[in-house]
Amino acid sequence: MTKESKIYIAGHRGMVGSAIWRALEKSGYNNLLGKNSKDLDLRNQEAVNSFFEQENPEIVIDAAARVGGILANNDNPYTFLMQNLQIQNNLIDAAVNSEVQKFVFLGSSCIYPKMAPQPLKEEYLLTGPLEPTNEWYAIAKIAGVKACEAIQKQYGKKFISLMPTNLYGFHDNFDLETSHVLPAMIRKFHEAKLNNNAPVKLWGSGTPKREFLFVDDLADAVKFSLENDLKENLYNIGTGKDISILELAETIQEIVGHQGRIVWDSDKPDGTPRKLLDVSRMKEAGWESSVGLTMGIKNTYNWFREHQTEYRKVKI
Numbered sequence: 001m002t003k004e005s006k007i008y009i010a011g012h013r014g015m016v017g018s019a020i021w022r023a024l025e026k027s028g029y030n031n032l033l034g035k036n037s038k039d040l041d042l043r044n045q046e047a048v049n050s051f052f053e054q055e056n057p058e059i060v061i062d063a064a065a066r067v068g069g070i071l072a073n074n075d076n077p078y079t080f081l082m083q084n085l086q087i088q089n090n091l092i093d094a095a096v097n098s099e100v101q102k103f104v105f106l107g108s109s110c111i112y113p114k115m116a117p118q119p120l121k122e123e124y125l126l127t128g129p130l131e132p133t134n135e136w137y138a139i140a141k142i143a144g145v146k147a148c149e150a151i152q153k154q155y156g157k158k159f160i161s162l163m164p165t166n167l168y169g170f171h172d173n174f175d176l177e178t179s180h181v182l183p184a185m186i187r188k189f190h191e192a193k194l195n196n197n198a199p200v201k202l203w204g205s206g207t208p209k210r211e212f213l214f215v216d217d218l219a220d221a222v223k224f225s226l227e228n229d230l231k232e233n234l235y236n237i238g239t240g241k242d243i244s245i246l247e248l249a250e251t252i253q254e255i256v257g258h259q260g261r262i263v264w265d266s267d268k269p270d271g272t273p274r275k276l277l278d279v280s281r282m283k284e285a286g287w288e289s290s291v292g293l294t295m296g297i298k299n300t301y302n303w304f305r306e307h308q309t310e311y312r313k314v315k316i
C-alpha cells in the first residue's frame, strides 16, 4: 500500500467514516474515495458491483451500516438485520471478486454473548446467547466477521474484522430516539441547562456498565490495521476500561454544567449488563487507545455546541 493507493471508505460521511477519512487524509493518503447513500445505495448489489468495476479500489474500509442505540435496535429488528446483511454482503462480495488487496470490516462489541466472562476475548464469539435488544444487528455483524474469515481461508485474501466498543465523537447521531447513550446525554443535559436546569430523563436504571472509545482513536486503529500486517482475522478495539451509565451521566452533567435532577425511566431497557472488551490482542500487535473519556467528552461537547444547527439526527 502507498499514499497513492485508492482507498474506498464506505460510509465516509458517518461518524466513523468521516473520522477515518480525516485520519488518512492527515497522514497523506491522497486517493480516497467515498459515495453517499443517495448516489450509491449499498443495498443494491448490481449498483455496488458496477461501482467496483468502475472504480477498482485497492483497499476497502466498511464503515457503512444501519446504526443506532438500544431503542432503535430493539424496535427495528428486521431493519437492523436485513439492511446490515445487504450492505456488508454486497461490499464484501464485490471486493472478493475484484482486485481489492485489503478489506477492513467494522463490527461491534455486541457480537459477544450476553453473559460471557468479562473482559470479552475474541475467542468468546459464538459461545453463548446474545443480548436480546440487539441480537439482530449482532447476527448480521457476526455474519460479516465469518465472511471475512472464510475469504482468508478460501482465497488467502487480507479481509480482517475490527470489533470496536461503544464509540462517540464528532458527527455522531444526536437524535434522542435513535442515538447511543453518550450523544443523547450531551444533548439532554445541554438543552436542560438552557431550560433553567430542568430535570433530565435518562433510560433504564443507570446500573449497566459501558466502555467508550473516542472515534478518532478508532480511526487511528483502522489506519494502523492498514499499515501493519495483522496476523489474526478478528481484533477488539477499545480502551479496556468501563464505567456505569450513572457515572457517565454524572460526568457529562458536570462537564455541561447542568444543575438539575436526573430522573431514570425504568420502562426503557438496560440492555446487556456489561460488555468490556479485552484489548490485549491489539495491544500485542502494537496499538492502544490514547484519548481519555473526560477529554473525549469535552471535545465532543465543544463540537456539539459549535454545530448546533447542523448536528445529525438519524431517523430509522
Ligand SMILES: NC(=O)c1ccc[n+]([C@@H]2O[C@H](COP(=O)([O-])OP(=O)(O)OC[C@H]3O[C@@H](n4cnc5c(N)ncnc54)[C@H](OP(=O)(O)O)[C@@H]3O)[C@@H](O)[C@H]2O)c1
Residues within 6 Å of the ligand: 010, 011, 012, 013, 014, 015, 016, 017, 035, 036, 037, 038, 040, 041, 042, 043, 062, 063, 064, 065, 066, 067, 087, 106, 107, 108, 109, 164, 165, 166, 167, 168, 171, 172, 173, 180, 314
Ligand atoms: N457508533 C457506535 O457506537 C459504533 C460502535 C461499534 C461499531 N460501530 C460500527 O461503525 C460503523 C459506522 O458506524 P457510525 O456510528 O459511523 O454510523 P453512522 O454515523 O450512522 O454512519 C453510517 C454510514 O453508513 C452509511 N449508510 C447507511 N446505509 C447505507 C446505504 N443503504 N447505502 C449507502 N450507505 C449507507 C451512511 O451514509 P449516508 O450518510 O450517505 O446516508 C452513513 O454515512 C458501523 O459498521 C457500525 O456498526 C459503531
Ligand SMILES: C[C@@H]1O[C@H](OP(=O)(O)OP(=O)(O)OC[C@H]2O[C@@H](n3cnc4c(=O)[nH]c(N)nc43)[C@H](O)[C@@H]2O)[C@@H](O)[C@H](O)[C@@H]1O
Residues within 6 Å of the ligand: 068, 069, 070, 071, 073, 108, 109, 110, 133, 134, 137, 165, 166, 167, 178, 179, 180, 181, 182, 184, 185, 201, 202, 203, 204, 205, 208, 210, 245, 268, 269, 270, 271, 272
Ligand atoms: C455499540 C452499540 O451498542 C448498543 O447497545 P447499548 O450500548 O446498550 O446502546 P446505548 O443506546 O448506547 O445504551 C447504553 C445504555 O445507556 C442507557 N441510557 C440511558 N439514557 C439513555 C438515552 O437517553 N439514550 C440511550 N440510547 N441510552 C440511554 C441505556 O438504557 C443502556 O443501558 C447496541 O444496541 C448497538 O447495536 C451497538 O452495538
